[in-house]
Amino acid sequence: MPFCVPCSSSVDKNKWTGHLRSTAHKTTVCSNKLLNDGVEVVESAFRMRIATYRISATNDQSLASVDAFMNSIRNKIKRLLDNSLTKHTCVKVNFELFGLFLMFKDNSQSIKSFGTKNKILYLSYDFESLFCEVVNCLKKKFEEFQDRDSGWAFVSNSHLEININKYQPLRGSSYVDLPKFIKNKKACINIQNNDQCCFLWCVTAALHPSTKHPERVSSYPNFRDVLNISQISFPVTFDDIRIFEKNNPMISLTIFGLKNNKIVVGPLYKSKVSSNQKCRKNINLLLIDDGSHPPHYVLIKDLSRLVRRQVTKHNSKIYFCETCLLFFLTQEELANHLCTGIVTVLPEKGTVIKFKHFDRKQNVPFVIYADFESLLQPTETSDSDTDTSDSLTPNTTTLHHHIPAAFGYHIVCNADPSHNRYFSYRGTDCVDKFIEAIYKDVAKIYKIVNKNTPIICNENDDQNFLNAKRCHICNHFLFSDRVRDHCHITGRYRGAAHNICNLQYKRPCFVPIFFTICLVMIAIYLSKNWGRHLETSKLYLKPKKTIFLLLNLSLSRMSIFSFVL
Template sequence: MPYCTVCRSSIDRKKWIGHLRSTLHKNIAAISVCDGVEMINSAFKSRIATYRITATSEFEQNSVDNFFDSIRAKIKDLFDKCLQLHTCIKVNIELFSLFLMFKNDCQEIKSFGTKNQILYLNYDFDSKYLNLVNEVKKKIEEFQERDSGWTFLSNSHLEININKYQPLRGASYINLPKFIKNKKACLNIENNDPYCFLWSVVAALFPAQKHPERVSSYPDFRKVFNIEGMSFPVGFSDITIFEKNNPTIAVVVYGLKDGKTISGPLYRSETLTGKTVIHLLYIENDKTSHYCLIKNLTRLVRSQITKHHQKLHICESCLLFFSTPEQANTHLCSGVATEIPKEGSFLQFKNYERKQNMPFVIYADLETMLVKYEGCENDPNIASTSTLQRHVPIAFAYQIVCTLDDSYDKFVSYRGVDCIARFIECLNRDVRKIHKVLKKTIVFVIIAISPGNIAVQHIPIVIYSLNNLCSFP
């Protein structure tokens, strides 16, 4: 049985995870870090740590917005101290709030967490904090709106998980895998220094006519770029600094997954419009890592997209691919167009008859099998499409559902090579039967009226005139 050294008690193995997340365990483990901030868990010499800020006043407890506004300065101070210690960190938060279920008068603590955010020394606190807060608020709104029955009562506390993060860094030369070399889509600079990132960017802006793999074929990057504030080898935080120092350049970095698949983007500039976009490939081995220039992104990734040989056009912003440049230039990129209605306009529903339930509904489904084509081979000298298989129907089934009388419900199924002909035959037969049923006239007759009660009976008869409605034989 596991033993908790913090609580000094033995815990059932099945309850161990729950015990570590319990308020009792956290209260015992809590260590005050600064005013209003406690460390409730740490590991690996505080490279992984969890902090807690409790909602103490009624002002903080009654509103999520009030709570986050009041602890804003505490969280910024905590982030800054951790960044001074670790240089780069991953952060996520989890809000614990009390909710009420009205139907059984039950109260429970619910938690709402966020995804990790990566923070560097030059991070923008306002934008990062706003993203975290909005993600928590969105999850709370979704939880209350999905018919859960829970209603927010008060805030309990906020937990901040902070982990030391070691970002990817490109250093000295690494030979490209053979399958990438054969595509001739990348330029790999043979540098013996930690500046492979800068040499690759220089190569993109100043293409060499001879020996493009040599650093001597390019101008000195120190005379071309502003690299103030950057550290080497270059990590993603340094790319952000590089883009701020050189605002006309935008960088997109891709990776290599399992040594055979281009993945990413691992890093993408926030703004690509109006800038010179440079695509880089990040590769690594057991000893070092390396950036190289992607000269032709389409050629590099086309084998992952399609086996056809026609030219593709990839949008640098959203990475969607198109068969023609017109489609690539005119598509709706990185978003959805929203058409705002005119002021004073309103929506109106007028097809009221479509709100009525259909008396009969038929649900049908077909099953097919794949059959290979046997034909001649394509001409290897021209581009062509090969049709390898075709779908052959082998079975069908349908269910007739009557919303007025269950006795008309019916299930039909059949399996065989002639299933399409049989499907049409059976469906035609049943539809004719349904048509005869729907031709029957049904008159609703009020047979009894009393205060607060009206009894109605429907009788299948020939329609009488309104004058004779109450005097049936």
């Protein structure tokens, strides 16, 4: 069993990795090496080329919201990143925010952490956009964790950890001779440059093609005269290429690579071209990186000739769409195809798509279909001045208001039709009555759904259970772990199943309510009235084609109301 010296305790080998990442271990091994403004070095390796820093929350910062806490340590984060970039030039960084959460069910507390993906930073990075992206990501993860019925409630901020690793990006450099099989195809132009600007010479060669000695630098104008290369470092990386495309908006790039110096792969990089930028000049480049020489960019003058042997056995010329990378046998087929702008990537041989969420195969036990009727009430407008105060846009005039006058809804039970029920009401207070009636009926549904009816089996069901060879849920072979699966509402036997499949085959914990019409004003009016009936309700509005109302059934009460438009 491994022994952790700093913690003076033995750790199970299966939990060793988790122990090293735990907050308790990091606090124990903390080197107490403080940088400026209380930034603490938690871990470091390879002479600080890999390091983890911690910024702890003060008493005032601990009770603040996520964005308020991040804004309070904003300057510390910037100084730390700037110092790391000054030392390493290029780094990979990710952030992990730790917070204290409370479980109301048993009054327990626990530290939870939420992290971001790795981000590559260069000396020319934009801190403002990076900081906003990190804050929004962490804030979203905090809110989603609390809103998904986890039972945990946020109490306070603990600390922020910043992992910074030195990064050596893939760069293009000076002239490198091409592999023989590519050279024989005569599909590429390998410019013999003596500097680290092979990428820029390739772009210049594509914009100003030369028929005489295209491999010579002297055959082309100087790239500084035809291209905007501000804020670009050399040798050029993929992040520099993004900056290059912003500086030169009429150019788009697609970069391919070589696998084992035999197969053209990619694209390693492809420009994001919107519908209004399809007039851009697309340039195909090949990145040579065999490990024995520095990486080198080569201009692809004929993509069809370069990769034809890889995609087809036909000897005739093929035509590539430079946007979606599909190929065609004739120019007419290429011109007539509807390009989606999405690169088609086929799965590897032997790849299988499997369905795993077998619990989603079952029908929802209850569903409600609802509808509102409304009266059109003319707006009070004068002839001289048109009322646009309630209009969605300045160019829209509101002529009538929809006043809800009546409603009706039908409860449908998939398991037992005896629970089906229709209810309607007419009156000026129909919205309030609708909410009250829906809440009472869903409370009754909650009791029905949570009533565990014993299984009802006859001789045929017993015989079916003994003779069953496959699980009726996942359709895999049954062994000694077979159990009887039944409907908990009616007690009806459904079939033989694996024990794990039966446990996961839980009934849905919500009642969907569908409206047959889509009226924005009904959605808004319901949201205004719902808060008076359910103090703990939450409302979400999202663009959909139909109105969808969702009432979650929690274990103790129905507390979450979600209305999707």
